[in-house]
Amino acid sequence: MKENAQFYTQPLSKTIGQQIINVNNSSILELSKESIVNLFRAQGLLLFRGFEADVETFTKFSNELSTNFMDYTGGVFKRKVINGNSTLLSVNDFKDKVKLHGEMYYQKNIPLMLWFFCANPASQDGATIVCDGKLFFDELSDILKDLFSRKKLKYCGHLERDAWRKRYKTDELDVVKQTCKSNDTHLQINEDESIDVYYICPAIHPNRTGEAMIFINSLLPAMAISTDLVSFDDGTNIDDTIMSELNEIAEKITVEINWQKGDILMIDNTRIMHGRRAFVNDKRDIYIRLCSPAFFY
Template structure:
């Protein structure tokens, strides 16, 4: 990849347009007249200011965009791009540090979430690049995690915050990612070392598959802005996230403790469907959709703005890069 990052001395004025729904804002920066290369402009400080205030920015209209230019742009912020470790969904590596946004059936929604909020280590910055715009739908909605935090019923918010969350994962068995995929190894000792280093409890089952449990945060405080955010993936991991027929079929096949993924309060007590339905409703109330255009780059503060994916038809190629690892 090229390291040819050219900084312009002039300050760039951002936010020609702002997409907004309620408290969720996404400033849109259109390429200056005559500009073709996203690396030609020294606007990192301005982008960082927008990230702190709005949580994200959409860069649009750069004619010569490519996956290589996207890689170089993400890398130009000064931190090495992260590999996708301890993942919860299938991804394909497109080039070093750049991944498919999630290899998931096109007809299904991916609910709003902060990347890797189901563990205690996550990226602070995340970039998306639209290489092929979807033919129909296929948006990557965003929602402000500060607004979601404020919108959660205070009693439920306090319950989640004080009791924390325990994520339980059962790998493989033809039902979910294998432990080899998740830990990027075939060596059980390497997987165990990762678990040990990240305070993840592990158990090898009789069939040779792996079960893990990890207690994690339900809310978090942003290390730079000091703001509280709703920061977990309970609504994705909980069995209530499945369609009724899928849930019933899975529970006919396996016991609850052997479900591919589930979540409980940190002390192991159940979280009710109704509690998580109320959380999903708050996400929906703050979800902002926008239509991708070929060449768009969206940069997010992963703690301040959540992302998701709408169902789509036709071709669609959105790739993602992540940087700035942060530990709870």
């Protein structure tokens, strides 16, 4: 453990992240923002533990380091608004596992940074899982590296009227048109007012400096839900051999975060993929905020 400005840190794992540990009974709001930013730039994932934060403190702390908060318009999961704040959302509306993914990579406008807050951990299971997208890319076979350099992913969806009203938070198809246009998403409106959408993007992306490639996308959970949701951009299927290799890599490099009450997690959504293990009880209460960093990154 080493001293770093106003806090102590220790590795979250051998491959990813740092924990910022409260050993001086400090408030998280008193921590050196400059030190946090520098550590985040280097690590891409920070876990703040032992600060006894509540929802109000979490909101204030994340406000100080973030900008451009999003309300999850266009998001595929159902998420409940917390305390009337449309940028503070629950992630517990179902209990199944969620495979590793980048947040909202099925559209153009993604949150560059994510915050998670543990209001209450599950009594068992329900760990959040994370991995470094650079390490994931490095683990790919040469065949898959070449394949993903040549072919992009095509995310597809069919939404009945009630479904698109919930996803896009509107009753107006003109608003849906504008949202899809801003996200480079192809939209088809059907006679019954259902819609079909698709979005094409790479599975791999260069990092901020352009010196390395990152495997980050929404492929794994989309394929787990239905093989109809994603294909290659040329229309060819993503076969079982490809998915087997990807799932094997995911399990090999996954790191689990077993929540403690008051934990805060800060994630670079251009580099770090996340997901979760399944859980069975109703006590798990984890919140998320989607945003951009309020600092040069």
